[in-house]
Amino acid sequence: MHGSSRGSAVKRARIEIIPLIDIIFFLLATFIMVSLSMSKNQGVQVSLPTASSAASLGDQQELDKAVTLSVNEKGEVFYNKEKITIAQLPMRLSTLKAxxxxxxxxxxxxxxxxxxYVVSVLDEVRKIGIQKVGINTDKK
Known part of the structure; x- marks a missing residue:
């Protein structure tokens, strides 16, 4: 009998999971390496977010301990509301770090x-070695 399928086994198509997992991990590793290499190209490592994507800098207790450095439109620098010069900033930041x-x-x-002026302030903060720096923005 020609039409009989008794003697032959029917093979079903299978999707192999192991090669798919290998490809997914390869793509993930590639994405991580590319994103890390892009972040090293920035001169000053801060992200200036748009107002709609601004994130919180931490809880209120941590923010109360933080020092605020302000730069007005004239380029004047303020250390917690006290007007100082850029030349005085390293001494103040050294005291803070100590x-x-x-x-x-x-x-x-x-x-x-x-x-x-903002870059000058950030540069002085970086020279002293303070790592936790945030740039304050207003949300729209």
Whole structure:
């Protein structure tokens, strides 16, 4: 009998999971490596978020301990509301780092401030070695 399928077994198509998992992990590793290499190309490692995507810097207790550095549109620098010069900033930040084991700095900048003043402030913070720095923005 020609039409009989008794003697032959029917093979079903199977999807092999192991090669798919290998491909997924390869793509994940590639994505991570590319994103890490892109972040190293930035001169100052801060992300300036748009107002709608601004994230919280931490809980209120941590924010109360943070020092606020403000730059107005004239380029004047304020250390917790006290007007200081850029030359005085390293001494103040050194004192902060010596008195606190985990110092935090929040930078406020006027929208009309020249960006070179903000970069100068961030540069002084980085020279002292303070790692936890946030840039304050207003949400729309």
């Amino acid at each position: 008195s606190s084991k985990d110092p935090r700095v929040i930078v406020n900048s006027d929208a009309g401030a020249d960006f070179k």
